Amino acid sequence: MTATGSLVLVPNTLDLGADEVDIQAVLPLGVLQRAARIHHWAAEDARSTRAFLKRVAAVVPLQSPLQSLDIRELPKPRKGSREAVPAAEWQSLLAPALQGHELGLISEAGLPAVADPGSALVLAAQAAKLPIEVLAGPSSLMLALAGSGLNGQNFAFVGYLPQDAAPRAARLKELEALSQIFIETPYRNAAMLSAALATLSAATHLTVACGLTLPGGWVLTHRVSQWQQAERPGLPDRWPAVFALLAA
């Protein structure tokens, strides 16, 4: 082959396709223009990718009709390590890029491959020496951290915490030692806030962020003792919440 393909990491909005935000409020015009010309896609979810491209098309006409685009889904992760997906599956997904085309990688919200599927495909592209282009877009983690007032010079993102009460409490106590960020699935947001308030020291700063970049989104930092006294904000059960904490 002669042409050089590439893997293009395309950011999505943070409203999970609910169309609650103007796409031009959260994604740069240049990103929409790039997305509008990509024909081959590797996606966390094909349906939400088509919804995304419809929103793009309302601003910048797509180069090929939506129905004609080649959108393939990332293999669903087996329980446990991403290594469990056979390497051949990543090679097959990369085929358009290896054949000289641009291949877009997109997740359901925010940046692909950060707190979202896709990093194994990026690593396969790195191994294949494909050029990788990362387009500018919002990361819910970083927006939450910026708005928290916690220490942005040193932090750890630790993904999801255990679901069961005892190991979850133990993990919360471990995390209290550093500026730490974690996320929760929407329907467990309220349970996580209760567990955190029951577990953490009174003086620890606890941040909760919900729906940043969306109408009504907010980010609040209080000490645990203040959270316990304050009226709890209504935690939406539609948006994943981002939690951050920093021991006093």
Next chain:
Amino acid sequence: MTATGSLVLVPNTLDLGADEVDIQAVLPLGVLQRAARIHHWAAEDARSTRAFLKRVAAVVPLQSPLQSLDIRELPKPRKGSREAVPAAEWQSLLAPALQGHELGLISEAGLPAVADPGSALVLAAQAAKLPIEVLAGPSSLMLALAGSGLNGQNFAFVGYLPQDAAPRAARLKELEALSQIFIETPYRNAAMLSAALATLSAATHLTVACGLTLPGGWVLTHRVSQWQQAERPGLPDRWPAVFALLAA
């Protein structure tokens, strides 16, 4: 007071004002529109903030003339903890928001308060119960992580490493245990890459990212053994590099 002011976190481009990138390629139009109407600013650097607002004005006319804007600089951090800045300085900076205005917070590049000054002002705003709005924009850390192919489900950002060779090598070995991200100042980029290659295990994945979102920007992941054999990419001495590593 009756009006409710707010603190608005405004993202900047990643080219440190060098005008090497179209501002519309990296910042959403909605963010430019918001920035164009903010009169009061708390800035890492006043000069670069005026340069940013000039670039904004080329897309969206500013509501007040640039010369008339109220731009004040964040107190320079004393060596050591951010606590060393007297609380009265943060209150003084927050005054416009406490009086009912929008106060913009901006750093020289990327998101304010993440790997950049500003988090103490945000925490003061949280304590004053000011609404905080975080506008969508690029974080060099997250773009590097997304493009690395390393583990985006669990990671730590550990800021700058020690400058002296022996403690730097010791810290690099410590970091090898997790997916870790750190940054370096431009003129030490090459020395850091050499130190990492001399210190880390051959099988460890090492990512270097430079100038993402800028023309010629790149992100490369190799195992340490491959870096040692490969021709080293020219590490720019103008852009800070982002490094990430993951033990095999």
